[in-house]
Every structure is written in C-alpha cells, then in structure tokens.
Amino acid sequence: MSSPVIRIATEEWRSLARNRAGLIATLLLLALIIASAVVSFERRAGIEAERARYQASVDKGFDNQPARHPHRMVHYGQFVFRPLSPLAFVDVGVDSFTGNTIFLEGHRQNSANFSEARQSSLLLRFGQLTLAFVLQALAPLLLIFLSFTSVARERERGTLRLLLAQGVSGQQLLAGKLLGHGVIALAIGAPAFLLLAWLAASAFAPWSAVGLLIIGYAAWLLLWATMAVLISALVTRSRDALVALVGIWMVSVILLPRALPEVAATRAVLPSKIETEIALHRDLKQIGDAHNPDDPYFASFKARTLARYGVSRVEDMPVQYAGLVGMEGERLTTGLYAKSAKDMEAREAEQNGFVRAFGTLSPIIAVRQLSMALTGTGLAAHQDFLNQSEAFRYRFVQALNWMQAEKIPSVGGGEDPRVSADNWKTIPRFRYRPFAPPSALIWPNLLVLGGWLAGLMLLSVPIARRLGKAAR
Amino acid sequence: MIMTNDPGTYLPIEVRQLRHSYGDREVLRGLNLAIAPGEIYALLGGNGAGKSTTLSALLGFIAPTSGSVSVAGIDPATDPQQARAQLAYVPESVALYDHLTARENLDYFLALAKAPRSPDGVIKPALDAVGLAHHAWNQRVGGFSKGMRQKVAIALALARHVPVLLLDEPTSGLDPRATMEFNRLIETARDRQVTILMVTHDLLSAVDVADRIGFLADGQIEEELAASNKSARFDLNTLHARYIGASAAA
Numbered sequence: 001m002s003s004p005v006i007r008i009a010t011e012e013w014r015s016l017a018r019n020r021a022g023l024i025a026t027l028l029l030l031a032l033i034i035a036s037a038v039v040s041f042e043r044r045a046g047i048e049a050e051r052a053r054y055q056a057s058v059d060k061g062f063d064n065q066p067a068r069h070p071h072r073m074v075h076y077g078q079f080v081f082r083p084l085s086p087l088a089f090v091d092v093g094v095d096s097f098t099g100n101t102i103f104l105e106g107h108r109q110n111s112a113n114f115s116e117a118r119q120s121s122l123l124l125r126f127g128q129l130t131l132a133f134v135l136q137a138l139a140p141l142l143l144i145f146l147s148f149t150s151v152a153r154e155r156e157r158g159t160l161r162l163l164l165a166q167g168v169s170g171q172q173l174l175a176g177k178l179l180g181h182g183v184i185a186l187a188i189g190a191p192a193f194l195l196l197a198w199l200a201a202s203a204f205a206p207w208s209a210v211g212l213l214i215i216g217y218a219a220w221l222l223l224w225a226t227m228a229v230l231i232s233a234l235v236t237r238s239r240d241a242l243v244a245l246v247g248i249w250m251v252s253v254i255l256l257p258r259a260l261p262e263v264a265a266t267r268a269v270l271p272s273k274i275e276t277e278i279a280l281h282r283d284l285k286q287i288g289d290a291h292n293p294d295d296p297y298f299a300s301f302k303a304r305t306l307a308r309y310g311v312s313r314v315e316d317m318p319v320q321y322a323g324l325v326g327m328e329g330e331r332l333t334t335g336l337y338a339k340s341a342k343d344m345e346a347r348e349a350e351q352n353g354f355v356r357a358f359g360t361l362s363p364i365i366a367v368r369q370l371s372m373a374l375t376g377t378g379l380a381a382h383q384d385f386l387n388q389s390e391a392f393r394y395r396f397v398q399a400l401n402w403m404q405a406e407k408i409p410s411v412g413g414g415e416d417p418r419v420s421a422d423n424w425k426t427i428p429r430f431r432y433r434p435f436a437p438p439s440a441l442i443w444p445n446l447l448v449l450g451g452w453l454a455g456l457m458l459l460s461v462p463i464a465r466r467l468g469k470a471a472r
Numbered sequence: 473m474i475m476t477n478d479p480g481t482y483l484p485i486e487v488r489q490l491r492h493s494y495g496d497r498e499v500l501r502g503l504n505l506a507i508a509p510g511e512i513y514a515l516l517g518g519n520g521a522g523k524s525t526t527l528s529a530l531l532g533f534i535a536p537t538s539g540s541v542s543v544a545g546i547d548p549a550t551d552p553q554q555a556r557a558q559l560a561y562v563p564e565s566v567a568l569y570d571h572l573t574a575r576e577n578l579d580y581f582l583a584l585a586k587a588p589r590s591p592d593g594v595i596k597p598a599l600d601a602v603g604l605a606h607h608a609w610n611q612r613v614g615g616f617s618k619g620m621r622q623k624v625a626i627a628l629a630l631a632r633h634v635p636v637l638l639l640d641e642p643t644s645g646l647d648p649r650a651t652m653e654f655n656r657l658i659e660t661a662r663d664r665q666v667t668i669l670m671v672t673h674d675l676l677s678a679v680d681v682a683d684r685i686g687f688l689a690d691g692q693i694e695e696e697l698a699a700s701n702k703s704a705r706f707d708l709n710t711l712h713a714r715y716i717g718a719s720a721a722a
Contacts, residue, residue: 007583011569018571158567165531165561166585167553468552469533 004168008176009183012150016184022146026188029134029142033191037089037131044089051081051100063425067418070404071326073427074397077105080430082385085376086205087213090196091132093377102386104393106326106400107333131192132371135217136364137253139188140224144245147181147228151467152238160467170468174460177229185225189217209374212442216374219449220367226456233463256362264351270344280340287332301328323405330397338390345383352379356444366448373441381435392430399427482545484509484558484636484667485530490539491691492525499525501691502539507684509635510665512658514678517688523671526688527638530669531561544635557585560629564641566621570614574604574624577613578631587632598631599624602657619650626657630664637661639670643677655681675711685711 016022058079065073082100151174154160163173186193193214200210227248232241271279288297305324306312314321358365372378407419487505491498499522507513517523528534529541532552541548548555568577575595582589589595599609602623613621622642629637639658643651651674658668658681672678678685684698697711 003586004584007580011580015569015571158563158565159569161531161533161563162561162567162581163584164533164552165556165559166581167556168584169553 004172005176005179008168008173009180012177012180013184016146025142025145026184029138029188030191032138033131033134033188034195036129036134037192037195040089040092040130044084047100048084051083054079054101055081059429062427065421065424067420069417070323070400070407070419070423071106073424074106074326074400077103078396078430079103080389080392080432082389083432083434085381085434086199087196087209087375088377090130090213091371091375091377092130093372093375094379094382095377098379098382100385102389104389104396106330106397132368132375135189135192135220136367136371139185139221140249140253141246142188143181143185143221143224144228144242144249146184147225148232148241148245149238150177150181150229151233152235152241153232155236156238164468170464170466171461174229174233174464174467177233178226178460181225181229182222185221186218189221192217209437212446213371213374216367216370216446216449219446219453220363223363223449223453223456226453226460230456230460230463233467252362253364256358257364257368260355260358260362260365261351264354267351267354270347270351276340276344280336283336284333287336298325298328301325319405320408321405323401323403323408326401326404327398330394330401334390334394341386341390348379348383360448360451363449363452366445370442370445370449373437373445376435376437378437378441380437380441384435385432388433389430392428395428403427482542483507484544485513485669486540486542487526487529488540490526490529490541491537492522492529492534493537498537499691500529500536500539503688503692505669505686505693507667507669509667510662511683512662512668512670512681514682514685515669515671515688516673516675516678516685521688522691523688524640527561527640527669527671530555530559530638532556558634559636559638560632560634561638562622562625562629562640562642564644566618566625568613568616568621568624571612573610573612574599574616574620574627575609577624578628581628582631585632589631594631595627598627601630601660602627603653617650618645619647619653622646622650622654623657626654626661629666630661633664635665635667637666637668639668639672641672641674642670643672643674651677652680679711 016026062073062076062078065076080102082102084095084100088095151160154163154173160173164170196205196210196214199205200207228241228245231244232238235241235244288295292298302314302321305321306314306317309317309319311317355365356369360366369378373380403419403423407423408417483506485505485507487503490500490503490505492500499520503522503526505513505515505526515523515526525534529536530543530548532548532555535549543555544558546555546558569580572580575591578595578598579589579591582594587594604620604623604627608616608620613624616624642658643654646654655677658670662668662681670678670682682699684696686693686696688694
C-alpha cells in the first residue's frame, strides 16, 4: 500500500477527531453499544436465573406429588424451559414471539407449537434495544453521517483538484478514503467485538460462534462505510450523497425486513390455531376410539396384544391392558401431531426461504439471519427446542403409561390403583442439548455479506477512474 | 515529447495545436504555447476564452481532442501523475483544509506529493519565504483571508521545488497591497528558475510581473507581446486596448 493512501486515511481520522459533532455522535453510539451490551447481558442472566429457579421448582413439585394413578401424572404434566444460549444477550431474535417455556402433557402436543404468535408473520419481526439492533440499524446510520461528505466535500470545497494536482491518483484517493472509513467502521464495532472476544476467552461462549459473529458484523459495518464513501465519490454534492444513503438505509434496514415477511406470509399461508385444532381433531377421530369395544382398530390391537402375551383375556395379562392402550393411543396421536408440526414447519421454512432469498438484495436479511443463527435465537433454534421437547414429552408420557401397565396389573380387583410417590423420581427429566446452527444458516449469509463487499470493491475501480477525471 | 532546440532537454510548458471541445462547443482551436525555463507567462482572455481549459489540459484533468500538451517533456493526458509531479498549482480560490493549521496543510499536501517535508528544513523556510506571519503558522486556516491562503499555496509550490507553477486567477479578490505582495512572491519563484503560467484577468499584475503576455481569443493565442527588457516593460494603454479587443472576440 502506497504511503499517500495511508496518509489520506490518517487525515480522515484526524478530521473526525477535530469534528465535534461527529465525535460526539461516535462517542454516543459507542456508549449505546456498551450500555445495550451490559443491559442485555444482565437481562439474559436474570432470565436464565429465573428459568433455573422455575425449572427446579416445577421439578420439585413433580417429585413431591403424592401416590396417585400414573395417568393423573400424565395430565399433571411438566413444564420445560429452554436455557438461553450464552450469546442470546446479543440478539433476542424470535424469542420474544416464541417464548422459552412449554407445558408438556399426554395426548396433547406442546402448546407453543400452536400459539397465536406463531400464526403471524410477526414471528419474523423483532426490535429491541440490543447489541444486534444497535449494530444492525444505528451503527450504519452513524457511518452514513461520518462518511457522506468524505469525497463529495473535497469536490465541493475545491480540495479534490488540489489533491490530484499533487500527483495523487483517483485510485489512491479513493483507497485512502475507503481505508480511513473502514477503520472507523471497525472502531465503532470494536467495543462489541472486544466484549465478545472476552466472553470467548473466558470460555463463556464458543470461539467458533463468536469469531463468525465478529466477522459477520465487521463485514456489515465495512459494507456501509464502503457504500457511503463510494456514493460520496459518485455524486457532486454532499447533500445528494446524504439523501441517497439515508434512502438506502430506510429501504434496506427499516422497510424491507418488515415488508418481506408480510409478502412471505401471503405466499405460504399458515393455518390459524382453530383450523389446526379442528383438522387434528378430525384426524384423531379417524384413528379410532379406544373406549369403543366395536372400534375396528382397537379391536385388532387387542387381538394382537392378547396373542403377544399368549392369553385370551386382558385380565390374564401380566400387565395392565389399559396402560398398553394408553401407550398405543399416545403413539398414534403423537404421530398425527408430528405430521401437523412438520407441515407447519415446512410452511414456515418456505416463508423464511423467501425472506432469505432477498438477503442477496438486502444484506440486512443476511446479517440478521447470521446473527440469530449464531446467538441461538432464530427460528431454527426455536424449532430445535420444540423438537427436543416433543421427543421428551413422548418419552415422559410413555414412561408413565408403562408405569401404569406394569405397576397396576389388574383393575377392578380391589387393588389400589395408585403407585407410590417414590416412582415420580424415576421419570426422566428434560435435558436440553444446546442448539448447534447448521452450516446452511451461516455460510450462505456470510457469502452474501462478502459478496456485497467484493461487489462494492469492484465498483470502486470505475468510480476511482472517474474521480481522477472529474476535477476539471 | 516536445524538445527544445537544445537536444535532450524539454521546454517546461509546451502546447501544440491543442483543440478541446465540451460537447459541441469547441473551446480551444489549435492553441500553441511554449514557455521557457524561468519565464513568467501571463495568459489573458475574456470569460470562456479557454484559459482554465488550458490549465486543465496541463494538469491532465482533460484529454485534448487533438494536439499535444507537455509539462517538462511529459504528456499529462497519458501520464498525469508524472506530469503533476513536475508542477505546482494554485487555484483561483485556494482550497485548504479548514480544520488543519497552515503547517499541517503544508505537511499533508507535501506528503501526498511525496516531497520532503521536514518541519525546519522545508516547511519553515517555505512559510518564511512567502511572508506568512509567524503567529499564523499554527492557526487553523479556517479563519484565513484569501491573501493568507494564497501565501500558503505559494509556500506549498515553493516547498515542492518543482520546475513549473500554474496560477489560476491568482490575484482575483486580493486588495492592491496583497496583490503587490503576491507579485513579489511570483518573482521570488521565478528567481528560483520556476516557469510560471499565470492565467488572469488582472492586466496590472500581468504588466507588473510577466515576461510575456498572450491574449487568448477564440481558442487561440491572438497576439503575444514580450517585455523587451526588465526596465522597459509593456505599454499599459496599448495592452488595455488589446485586452479589451481580445475579450470582445472571446
């Protein structure tokens, strides 16, 4: 890199240091970054402590249930809470709309799967004062404010002609401006990057996620600094650059991320909660009725069960038949719920795919998807939690059904239909496996950001050439 | 490349049959200009005569439609960086960085020109030479008058030690005293064998310092007059009549 490039870049830094308004705005944003990080971190810690307290409380409540029939425990159910990922303080993602708590019971799938919030495209919208919001929305605005005059003002006040007359080429001038404002962009993100690196170094968060998050946000900030400098070099007046850049910011950062989910929702319509429940009820009725002795499916099930145990009457079975019927019923209904959930998931994936496809047009989509994936607060992480909790619910209910079948072998013989309270402790507990974002949620988004940056760099070549000739 | 009669050397400024058009409007129509080392050439002409276009061609900001331009033997259209390394340029309205001091402006521009810029060996002597008051050296130039800005620009030209100096309406807006001071600065530069092309409306300054005066009209040098010697300079009345005539033709 030739020295005029570095000299021009350092002059940009000195200019910023002597620009009181720019300096105050920069310091305010840096303070906002630090404040939002600290507040979000504390909020996450608070939620996490509360979650642990509630989980311990409901576990204790379950364990302390008195001796009772296992099927009553199936309906007593269990609450499960999703632990927040260490980096959830950076980006709340879709958590505000989905929540982290699910009540699990027999015959019913977790309620969050069919919550009203999930029927809405609001699922894809979010907005809180978090580190992600500051970096995604406010930092670009500051970069516009700091960079829109970078080249246009040289032309306006006549220093461009004088600079070129010293033998500086258009390429050197533009490279110096890009370097100067690129470093300013990274400096603006530095407090957040340093905090993330410190968390990774303290083994609070994994280096892989932190590293990719820093790379993604650094690319995002560099992209805005580059765009601001290039537009400043393209136009003849600073105010034209400002109008163009603020317009781009409003459309790409504010409008598109909110409009796209609405369009996506009309392309892949999600059924309402009541529609889903009616459809499920209809399907459940078609499976059969375990209480109806003439029901063909359960008549067949009974015959197969008796044959398996080599007896002719359910009373002669070593296990309670009703418990086995409960297990079979749970297996069938869970299959239906799983199919319904898969359909819903597929439609949501279609909506998200549509929005993601526009990431190439508006890199904000790419940086948001990347941020949510790496902080474990996106739709994929939520879906993973639902899948884990549903798998657990099935194991939990079937364990109780089996307890009924095994420990209450016959009914109507005067035996106590309850099992002792000691048994509740043997029922499995929910163990959340932390979400590992798949590559498909990371690399395509990084590629979009890198592609935009590379595209702007390519665009800088003809702009620099034009700049060298534009001083007549 | 354009050579003088002396083999192996080049005239500092030489323009041959230069034509340039802005769209359909041809501004320069076969301009010829040759300026010798250490000579001050004043180019006079009315508005739109092509004076600034001539400077732009010498600076390499525009490419001639036809003809050739040479700065110390280098064609600015094909190698603008090399050509600009041979010249210093003082625009009509000296644009400096208002948030920098006079010293800092000099340091910055010298760094970009890759010229030596030691504070005591280069910058201080240059500011001394142009007579900028010492207390102003470390003041931000945002509050400088046009004359003070001109001095900083001339100091930059002197500090760069280049063979060619291009001045665009240098005395426009200066009071008589500042104009006189500026003219003395120009002569200081000439004494250092700097070749100076001064594009101006200011007939008095041209008469005061120029060795030759060219009247630009209709995209060409209509008439050129030379001072016969240092003591017998131009006849102002004659020049005034010719300038008015050239301006009318432009």
